[in-house]
Amino acid sequence: MKMESSDKVKYVLWFAQEHVNFRAADIESVASIFNIEVNYHTEISDVPYCIVELPSEKEAHLLASRCISLRSVLELWGHGKTNEELHNSIQQTPKDRMYPHFVSEKSFRLTVETFCKSLSMKEKVERIESFSYLPIEGNVNLKDPDVTFYLLEYFGQDSNNIPEQPYELFFGRWVADGQRSLIQKLSLKTRHFLGNTSMDAQLSLLMANQAKIVPGSLVYDPFVGSGSLLVSAAQFGGYVSGADIDFLMIHGKSRPVRPNQKVREKGESIKSNMQQYNLSSKYVGVLVADFARPLWRPDVRFDAILTDRKFFKIPQNEL
Template structure:
């Protein structure tokens, strides 16, 4: 059995580095793929791994948006000379199926953190003339693509003279990077100020292990970016939000040159734009603190980005007035008042809802804002029926970040557990504005000190002149 395992190079896009491992692990679990790590993944844009079947490689690449491409690795070395020596000693039975006279080929040269001219690339290709390639060259649509990669580290403004690592192998599959451009917010019909970046939306859908036929919910749906990603991977999507104006596209446009919303802007229009309308169930105006789903209704996954109270308000239906009663004649035209829906309560409700309405084995994937200096895993939201399986950071500023959390439901909850949350969550919104005010005060004090110092220097210079 061990003889069937082959070594592969997974080559990643050098962005959202923290999210790679969580995405790949989720996809391995989703497709029940067995993958061996030959080296522990680090910050480099590549992993060296083994698969028992090339079908597994294609399956993984068909869903990953972090992965650029995958090579069957034939040679790897610290120097170019050593690479060629190793490549010449590769058993013929490995290369022979791809070097037949009827198979066309091409060789690509890629560098990381260093630019090669076309002539330099051709010179590199010529060094592989000893390979027993018998078929014709085809640069547009070859049967076999061979890749040579030189890795110069990750510091682009000061690369070394010689590469740290060199690789050579057969291209097997490319990741789903082209989908990021296809779903770009620049060309999307309906967007808002907080519409999720397509790459992050797709990463969330992958971490939720969305598959064909799943029913997916976003309880803070906004303009539906997460629904688009989930629908693309085969999910039937539902969304809810308390913001009536947003769901009906009556808010101020987010695009700079757009003065008013078009009449046909909607989440449904987005789904239609990407030929996903058949995956769209509905979006509903709903206060998440008062869910209206049947107790026995269950979702395969919940994917969401709850509001933090910074760019979008954290609100729920309510009033500060005591014993408030609406007269019956006013009910048809009554617009309910809203009160603050604190972050602690939002995540308490979200996890309790997920424990109740997720299928066992289903995932809830959500963003959670933190102050970086205060962060500790014990301060994350938790629930006894949900297991934290992934926790990745996206840095927002010097002081703040948000973490993408993935929880998997491990068992049904008891009634007591539906109301349980085991951590004290910091009120991000309150601390955020307190920190901003402190920063402003520090800036004003610094400016005042500089003005005072400059004034004293000016007086000293005047005295010297006199």
Template sequence: MTSQKWRKYLLWFANEHVEFRLPEIKSIASLFNINIRWIEKPNQHPYWVVELPSEKAARQIASRSVGLRSCMELWAQGKTEEELHKNVRSYPMELMKPYFKPELSFKIHVETFCNRQSQAEKVSKIESFSYLPLEGSVKLKNPDVCLQLLEYYGLDSNHIPEKPYKLFFGRWIADGQRDVITMLSLKTRKFIGNTSMDPQLSLYMANQALVQPGDLVLDPFVGTGSLLVAASHFGGYVLGSDIDFLMLHGKTRPTRIQPKKERDKDESICSNMLQYGKGSQYLDVIVADASLPLWRPSFKLDCIITDPPYGIREATERIGTTKNYQISNHHLEGHIPSKVEYGLHQIYQDLFQFAAQHLKMGGRLVCWIPVVRRDYSEDRLPMHPCFQLVANCEQVLTKFTSRRLLTLEKLHEPQEKYTGSDVNSLMGDFRAKFFQYGEEQRKKRKLRKMLATQAYRQREEKEANCRAQLEDRDSSSSER
């Protein structure tokens, strides 16, 4: 049934994390060595029309993408129903006929974007394709052939047009991996923390890092291990490190609201991996300071995915002290080192230098950076001479701040130490500006509340004065 000739396919996306679509699809195409021909330049619409060399390529993309809802072989498209049916009739019958055989069951599925339709309306649309020479039996569950009608009503749910802007018809090939987001949901995960990464974003990161079976993946700021779960889902062998001893040992306060103030004894990153059946791919996590050398120079990784702390909900710390003292041998064994602030500029300088040293050639570093939106410009992004920037996506956090997911690919080995001067200019004072902005917003809210209270009191006084004047007038009239 498949042909090696290039054919048109429709990629149908979920309407969220729009900026992440293109980097994810390009990464998956790179992973499977798929050449994609873009019929239309990718845009904000939830559909892309592309040409692919084979049906196998379409299935490979769908087998990894978490932003993709479904993929179909595109037979026709149009701006009206009449135009769509005209184009369906003109589509080469020799390309459709292999799927209309008597022994093949089928169904026609109707899906709309930004609109709802009754079952009767859907049945009417299905019956409009009665001219197709479908000879098999109808089977609504798991048919041999699924034909799809997709109707696009735009992005504005407050102003839905009567007729769709675009209609597409073709043969369904495969669904994306949206069900994995639900499977890895934080709501049902055993061990989570205040900053556990959303499953969808974690899977985006794993895809952009090109994680594949057998890869060695590290998260040097592992936290509760959400990124390890995502990497292991795609076959990676995972390990992590973090300076927070209590977090790695499940001794922090529970994140979920519950009567008890302590976590269960089996809450850990390892228990999460076992929960999803990935225990064999879990190597270990260790308590370590990211600013201090830990691994042998010959130690190599396939990719690094991480989300360093920003100093907002999680502290940025490294081992150090402002005091000058020496620990006696008697107390050395049970000594817990003191910590000092670990500035954002230093965190990323050390991270980039570590990645340059320990990533294999062609390996990827995928990490988040926090930015003040009004200060951002692409030429101020942190860079390293050993890497090239592959992707740069924004997730808006507030009107004032956002974080950007950077994907960098190693091109050559380091020749000299990285100074990290670019990092200082963009992120060095992020924490101070974040709290400064928060304080400014609190003052504005307080001022608005005060002005609203004053206006309310003035209205009350005015109404009271009016009532008093009316009462005086009434009493004067009665005396007369």
């Protein structure tokens, strides 16, 4: 992780507070996929933010287009440990970065978001009014603004000892949201075919990122089960296949796992999951096989072997 300091444009990576240990790998894997140079001004840790420098806004959009751990990316205009420091920092930000977004032709919204503390509406309005010195000319649009400004306040992580004032404050322009919506889209709650050990959508997506699945990748899961990893890999464009020793699971004949479900519905299978998410074109197929007895010829090569035990990225010089 490269740590640098410069006067170039910085961004705030604002994370969801889930699977914290996967954050760094998620960012670094996606950066590798798109060949993005990320210069870190703060380390990725258990706090929900990280300040980075990116070559341009294009790279910010690329990161957000794949990262599962990211809630959003902001172009950083101000940062401080107190309100005074924050506003002084904003006033030192080059005007040519901010002023194009203040014009009358662009509607706006200013959102206040906190971590580990809830604010009343009155407190939020007071914070919003503290930015009245900014020469914003556009109309307020709370539903679909052209530009969204964010004030982020971090109050630590101890919900039993919340300070009166935040430890860190950030102000900036929203650039992009991460891919958190995929977690809901691929949720096991609505998955057609499930098994006892079906991996949840968020972990499956994170693993697919770490395996650097890209459109056209040939992916194999030797312990495929109900195919959760195949679904996530296919979501990112991989052509997916797998094997499992469990004949009943592979053929959708195992005992149902949903409460009060006595028999499987007709057609339940890994293939039906692919159909559910319109990913049938990415589904190569699955086999009944024992991993201890290799079934592939030595010259067969996959771009990635992705399992719930470990994953492998095949070096390019071995393909």
